[in-house]
Amino acid sequence: MKSSRKFRFGYTKGDRNGIFLFCLILIAGIAINYFSLNTLSEANKPFEFSKTADSLHRLVDSLKKQQSLEDQRVIYPFNPNFVTDYKGYTLEMTTEQIDRLLEFRAKDEWINSKAQFQKVTGVSDQWMTTYSTYFKFPDWVIERQEQDSKKPKRKSLKYSEKKDLNTVDIDELILVDGIGEALANRIVRHRSQLGGFVNTIQLKDVYGLNSEVIERLEEQIALKTPLEIEKQDINTISVLGLSELPYFDYEMARSIVNFIKLREGISNFEELSKIEGFPSYKLDRIQLYLEIRE
Secondary structure (H helix, E strand, O other): OOOOOOOHHHOOHHHHHHHHHHHHHHHHHHHHHHHHHHHHHHHHHHHHHHHHHHHHHHHHHHHHHHHHHHHOOOOOOEOHHHOOHHHHHHOOOOHHHHHHHHHHHHOOOOOOOHHHHHHHHOOOHHHHHHHHHHEOOOHHHHHHHHHHHHOOOOOOOOHHHOEEOOOOOHHHHHOOOOOOHHHHHHHHHHHHHHOOOOOHHHHHHOOOOOHHHHHHHHHHEEOOOOOOOOOEEOOOOOHHHHHOOOOOOHHHHHHHHHHHHHOOOOOOHHHHHHOOOOOHHHHHHHOOOEEOOO
């Protein structure tokens, strides 16, 4: 029996044929796999592009819808006296304009006209054109505005013709448009409590007396004999001395004096606003009686 012929490296002819066939199958498999993956990738590209395009379209549609809703934002009539921080923000008012309105209302004063709202807040003419049409004042304010518009405009008197605010009586005060018996009594009572007006800005403290009425009052009445006082140094005044001045009760006077002692004196009145409960909105009247000496 013949023995199988061995080739170099010890492989027979059958071994070589088997190895060659295996390599051929392996190459064919790699080629088929490569072309299959390439074809599948090309097929997926349009699908992935279409999916991305759909996402972009949905995003654009969403933004358009949001813009459309914003453009169609409904503004209902509102009383400008009750504009809050949030309401002011939605009406495109600045923080400073909102603060001016809130500070004005904190003095228990009321906005009674569009012109007054603009004067207090400082909003632009363009803002007024856009939003003032939605202002809704109480019926009695509207009725009074209509009555005032029918009245002939009254000229301001000359200084020599005006009454003195520190001597005018109730009957003379009632002659001012917007001042009734109740307001006239409050003005006279407040004057008595002060011992006399030092400055007309003290009229701000009369309950119910708004800025418009004060303007009309000053057209006919002037402070010709203001109360003369000697201002006291707030850095050295005692608790008792401070409590005897207008605008301070004993507790507030003690808080102020203790505050100043802890800081070894203050350099400006605005520092007092750090005291809890301090009436910062009355600083202009407080400084009629006090000063800071060097």
